[in-house]
Amino acid sequence: MANSEEQIALQLLSTKSLPVSAAWLNNFVASTAHQRNVPLSALAQTALFRILASDFRDSLSTRTPSSLLPVDIFDPTVQERQLQGSIPVQVLDIEDIGTGLWSQVEAIERVERGEAIRGREIVRTINVDEDPEQSAEGTGGNTASAQPETGNSNGPHRLVVQDAAGTKAVAIELKRVNGIALGKLPIGAKLVLRNATVARGMVLLTPESVTLLGGKIDSLDQTWKEGRKERLVARITEMQGQQ
């Protein structure tokens, strides 16, 4: 039995850069013990699936420092440093910093009013000046602030990620990464940072420095979604207070 545990651990580490915790794996194998004759590859697949839905703090090992974030990662006095190797992290928060908070609130309200349903959309802004056909070709530049429609966000996005040891870090989508978007990347989704750069305490995400593994933590994602509008509004209120 120990042998198959080792094999699964090895496979997840080599294919997904996930150092699985021995205790978690032991538990997992025990829980699947009643299923006999399951091939090892299928078992590894199930393990991966469970890990992606788990909290990394439970499922990953913290024994190898190279797969953890430096504990002082937030340090803003460090202009630039490189994170060596692969570090698995999970997403705790995501926001679109290319779009104002208020227009995100408005977008949520449109969905609440049922205007995201097909046939129930309302056109709210039209450009009186432009020839509708020519404007497709675009005058470029200043008009780029088009309203984000529900579901898809413009980005760039700002994430809060967490490693197996619970260390948190802010990450900025410096270059567009497919799959990072509101509504596409749930809370608890798993990423692997690869030789990522950290500048002034922020992890810089680029297609080269991040691999999306998928998954989510259902309970967190649910609460996050339910509280999103309230959090946005609270932040706006806070900002107004400061002005």
Place this chain on the structure above:
Amino acid sequence: MTVPRVLCVAEKPAIAKAVSQHLSGGSFQTIPVRGNQYVKNYVFDFNFGGPWGTCSVTMTSVIGHLTTLEFERQYKGWLSCPPGALFEAPVHITVDSDKAAIAKNIQEQAKYCKALFIWTDCDREGEHIGTEVRKQAKEGNARIVVKRAKFSNTEKAHVLNAARSLIELDDLQANAVAARIELDLRIGAAFTRLQTLQLKHISEALSEKIISYGSCQFPTLGFVVDRYLRVKNFKPENFWGIKVMHTRDGIKVNFLWRRVHLFDRAAVTVMLERCLMAKKAKVTKVNQKPTSKWRPLPLTTVDLQMMGSRYLRMDSQKIMKVAEALYTKGFISYPRTETDQFDKGIDLKKLIEKQFPDTNWGQYARGLLDGGYRTPRAGRHNDQAHPPIHPICWVSPTALSADEKKVYEFVVRRFLACCSEDAKGQTSEVEIQYGDEMFHAKGLIVLERNYLDVYVYDKWESSQQLPNFQMGELFEPTEAKIFDGKTTPPNYLTEPELIGLMDANGIGTDATMAEHIAKIKEREYVAVHSRGSGRNAVKELIPTRLGVALVEGYDNVVTGLPDSPSLSKPFLRKEMELRMREICAGSKSRTEVVQQSLEMYREVFIHTQRRINMLKDAVRKYLVEEAAS
């Protein structure tokens, strides 16, 4: 051999007269109609060709619709029945009392005529008016043959041609209008009575007021309120961006950030620092390419209303009235059209030539025929009834009122612009990568103004020129820094925008939009405020307290009810208008559509009755509490 007698009926007296003039060649006899001072009978001979040959013609007119749809007498009193009963209360058609003399005239004349030729305007309403005329004529003479003239302006050759190629009345279009009339009556009366009776006790201000409901007016009001609330609720936020400037050849070039701006200062600071760390920016794109600003599309009603209320300082209803007058006088084509493509058969050059005498644009028109002419762009809409709005002939400015002059000038300039070459220019674009960030600068030189010379409403001007940059070149920008700014609320809705929104959301037909906007002003649901002053003043639509209360109330009524869109939203009406089109296409019958649409509205009506307190609360909130505070 006796000459057959024929009765012709136009939609308005002025059209009857204009058509008589053309058909008779100017010599006709005018006979007054007893009981109506505006309508006249014009008598003359005309050869219709084909099966008709020379006929003795009596040309007369109606004044718009002849009849009204009404509830039976016992349902007319406001307290005679529960408002909901109006969804199925019996209705009947009556000739308006002030139109009785006109109807009688048609009956009388029909008695002696072999045929009736209908000359109402060629659109849905005109088709319906045509059936009203037919009904009266048949009452006078059951065997009368009915034909219809198809025309879209009152220019002589066009009218003569229409008279010699008569077609049939389109009953499908008339049915669509009949369906709309019945729906407007039932739905309008039911909701108007319900809300007026329920709300009158809430505020002194409402005790004597009729709070009217219309299935088009409410969504129109909805747009105004929606924008108003967006402005009111707006929360400004700070944003930050990176500005890169480089001086070369004595020219300061400002490069714009591809990300425009972000709402996270820390992130922007890091991004700027990475630009500075990189020291040198690299030119990743140098582009010089010809560009053009397209000449406008042929003019539709919606565009006339939008552009007109934007550039001519007149509201859309006024513009339509003036355009209507210009059409009746034969100066422009029919102003109610959805078509933005010219038919191949129409001789545009001949129309351009007619503008030669004008002191302002005559020279330009000449230039078009001396080689500047281009075939107009074709848009995607064609209502198959009317061409785009265009001038029919030249008219001396002294023959027009001030408003007419403005609208006529717009129509002509737009038409000439359509037939011109696009404006040509050259853009140069430089894109740089600085650190991980991309920036670009753009310059424009206008080389040939072309259509812009006559279409003074469009602006396109050269900008600062860019100095030379080489592809792949590295340079250290003179300056790179963070800028900050604040988001600003949208503006209140303007009339041209509102027309655009109604069009985009399928509310009202091009012909009726202006009326709906005028209605909500007249009902005091919205008011017009001026922002700015002088030539730059912008007229904005702002809802009154009552307007906001009604929208909020109806929205609350359907809150939480799945599949019950609010009356303040466009869907129900849009749905209804799609059904009208189905009647016109022959795919749905009038009764079917009336029943289906009544069902939709009846459901909302029942909800409204059940949750009437929500409506009352909203009205109380805005008219009593807010008014007091």
